[in-house]
Amino acid sequence: MYYPEPMGRLIAQLRKLPGIGPRTAQRLAFHILDIPDQEAKQLIEAIATARDEVSHCSICGNLATEDPCNLCSSPGRDRSLICVLQDPRAVVAMERTHEYKGLYHVLGGAISPMEGIGPDELRVKELIQRLQDGTVKEVVLATDLNAEGEVTATYLARLIKPLGIKTTRLAHGLPVGGDLEYADQVTLAKAFEGRREL
């Protein structure tokens, strides 16, 4: 131990963050000790406020400060169309295309028997409930294009098609095996345009 103890603790906490190794954690810790009080306060407050004020929309499951979220309550969105996504990062990616004007449904993950995640761990029941009143005419299954995402899309298609609702999947313009959040906006917009019925 060559660090003062509170610094060692800070480094240990930073190492828990995704993609932060020991070198980066050390560099961040030294930086955090170096910045002016004002800046440190802003960082701490940003963490605390984001956690206090941001939660999940009870309708679509997206991150939001209000419930329902401003996407679900917007009069400008097409209520006959729901895009189903694994997580809130994908909503950010879809919105960035400026092509999509429907609503969203965030599952909170994908079916993965390996990790013990089944339909009950995801917001599947909530999705089916949203489809009961006949407003929704099409569900776009935009789960990630890897094994778990495909399995989830297939599973959902089997549940939704019997309700007489059109079920589509994003076109394979996206790189196979890639996460939706890393797609560039043009590719993603193209993929949405070329969506195909399942």
Place this chain on the structure above:
Amino acid sequence: MYYPEPMGRLIAQLRKLPGIGPRTAQRLAFHILDIPDQEAKQLIEAIATARDEVSHCSICGNLATEDPCNLCSSPGRDRSLICVLQDPRAVVAMERTHEYKGLYHVLGGAISPMEGIGPDELRVKELIQRLQDGTVKEVVLATDLNAEGEVTATYLARLIKPLGIKTTRLAHGLPVGGDLEYADQVTLAKAFEGRREL
């Protein structure tokens, strides 16, 4: 803006950290929203505590929870030897060698006319003061092996040699142009062993 506003603010704060780009900041922000309350509290507390409890030792300038720091007040260290370093990270690197048993002096940077950093911006005066009572027999100038570090070492050597104190520089076993903090412990230990008089 596709994020809830407090999230956008959190991402903006995270982007201010060194080496954190927009993608990483977004990933970290989503992670921070996802973790349990307990873990978020620990992170915030670690930042606040490190800043509250860690400050600079008034003698050597190293980061410490006490003043003087436990290196300066340790009876086991050789008080005739001072190793001059640019920043606290280099102390961590030197201590890791287990070869060095003297004291330290952290300058807080290196002379850099380009960035407007002269001797007055560094803890040079404090160093010269420590050399007045005749205890110190050797000063190892272990500033980084780049232009600024070499200039700083040369500058300090000119100040210290007239005091009749041996002035050495770490051997060029270290990769030229490299930062001290990234040196492995064996190389660094060798460099210390082969230090040469200026």
